[in-house]
Amino acid sequence: MPTVDADGATVHYTATGQGPGLVLVAGTGLNAHLNYGHLTPAFEAHRTVILPDYAGSGQTLEPAGPLSLELLAGQIAAVTQQAADEPVDLVGYSLGAVVAAAVAALHPHLVRRLVLVAGWPSPEDARHQLAIDLWQRLERADHELFNRFLQLICFSPPFLSAIGDEGVAQLIAGAPEVTEGMRRHMDLDRRADLRDLMPKITAPTLVIGLTRDQVVPVEQARALHDGIADSRFAEIDSGHLVVFERPEELVAVVQQFLFE
Numbered sequence: 001m002p003t004v005d006a007d008g009a010t011v012h013y014t015a016t017g018q019g020p021g022l023v024l025v026a027g028t029g030l031n032a033h034l035n036y037g038h039l040t041p042a043f044e045a046h047r048t049v050i051l052p053d054y055a056g057s058g059q060t061l062e063p064a065g066p067l068s069l070e071l072l073a074g075q076i077a078a079v080t081q082q083a084a085d086e087p088v089d090l091v092g093y094s095l096g097a098v099v100a101a102a103v104a105a106l107h108p109h110l111v112r113r114l115v116l117v118a119g120w121p122s123p124e125d126a127r128h129q130l131a132i133d134l135w136q137r138l139e140r141a142d143h144e145l146f147n148r149f150l151q152l153i154c155f156s157p158p159f160l161s162a163i164g165d166e167g168v169a170q171l172i173a174g175a176p177e178v179t180e181g182m183r184r185h186m187d188l189d190r191r192a193d194l195r196d197l198m199p200k201i202t203a204p205t206l207v208i209g210l211t212r213d214q215v216v217p218v219e220q221a222r223a224l225h226d227g228i229a230d231s232r233f234a235e236i237d238s239g240h241l242v243v244f245e246r247p248e249e250l251v252a253v254v255q256q257f258l259f260e
Contacts, residue, residue: 001059006078007071009062013052013079017044020112021084022258024051025076025103027094027118028189029182031058035093035243042251046259050088052079054099056181067188069197073102080110087112089258090203093243094118094216095185098192101224104205105197114205115254118213118240120220121194121227131215132190139178139186147175156212156239198227205231206257208242208250215240232257 001012014033022043026035032051040049054072055062076099080088090111092100097119104111120128138146151160151171160168176182205228209221218235225233234253238246 002083004078004082006075007062009055009060009075011052011054011062011075011079012059013050013083015048015050015083016040017047017049019045019047020086021080021088022047022049023076023080023084023088023090023100024049025054025090025092025096025100026051026057027096028185029057029176029179033058034176035096039243039247039251042255047089048084050079050083052076056179056184067184069099069102069188069192069194070106072099072188073106076100076103077107077110080107089113089115091115091254092117092119094240095189095192097224098194101194101201101228102197104203105194105200108200108202111203113258114201114203115208115257116205116221116224117208117242117250118210118216118221119194119207119224120192120216121198121224123190123193125220127217128220129190132186136183136186139183143178146178147172150175153214154239154241155245156237158212159239159245194224194227198224199229201228201231206254207231207233208253209233209235210240210242211235211237213238213240 003010024036026032031053043049053060054075090100097116104114207225209218225231
């Protein structure tokens with residue numbers, strides 16, 4: 001697996017496919033392959049798909065301590081500069097959407113087009129703070145209870161009802177282990193703020209909100225769209241984990257924007 005050094009971190013990434021670069025930035029607690037591995041075949045015929053693991057995920061090694069948007073954006077920028085010879089299309093999901101937006105604001109020369117899925121503009125929202133605080137308290141108190149709660153709020157009610165008891169049990173059993181990196185991501189979730197960066201985004205941008213999202217309500221995605229000049233907005237009828245709940249629809253919406 002190739003690596004790049006960035007601000008004291010050794011950042012791991014993969015690059016597959018052919019064509020212009022497409023960088024996919026993962027969400028809280030998910031390494032890039034877990035977040036996007038099942039989606040990459042849809043892009044590899046026309047894009048070199050670059051999957052970076054920023055600090056707190058995958059095999060990336062970095063100094064301990066609190067994370068920041070600027071730190072993670074710098075890591076994604078370093079991977080992009082090493083793996084691609086021209087501006088890339090940049091897609092971010094959840095916390096990865098906030099990081100991707102920061103990359104586009106701080107390193108605009110690296111980004112051709114930007115897609116932000118289930119992102120938020122500001123942590124100064126009472127529900128947002130309540131949700132992350134509850135996650136952190138549950139994780140400290142009872143890992144299994146935390147895992148069950150995540151499945152409940154990350155998938156939409158119709159999806160969970162459709163897969164039945166056996167499907168829900170499989171989700172719980174297959175959930176990724178809580179790591180110290182995920183804890184650091186949750187800490188950043190409470191602080192990540194794009195308000196000063198959104199006006200600096202100049203790349204053509206698509207913001208995607210999720211109708212049934214109980215983690216980052218669709219109103220947050222709309223507010224992100226409102227804060228980025230000339231951005232477009234699309235909505236998918238899904239819970240937060242749209243990458244697993246409605247992957248084909250997500251790919252279609254992203255491709256339509258990137259390939260037009």
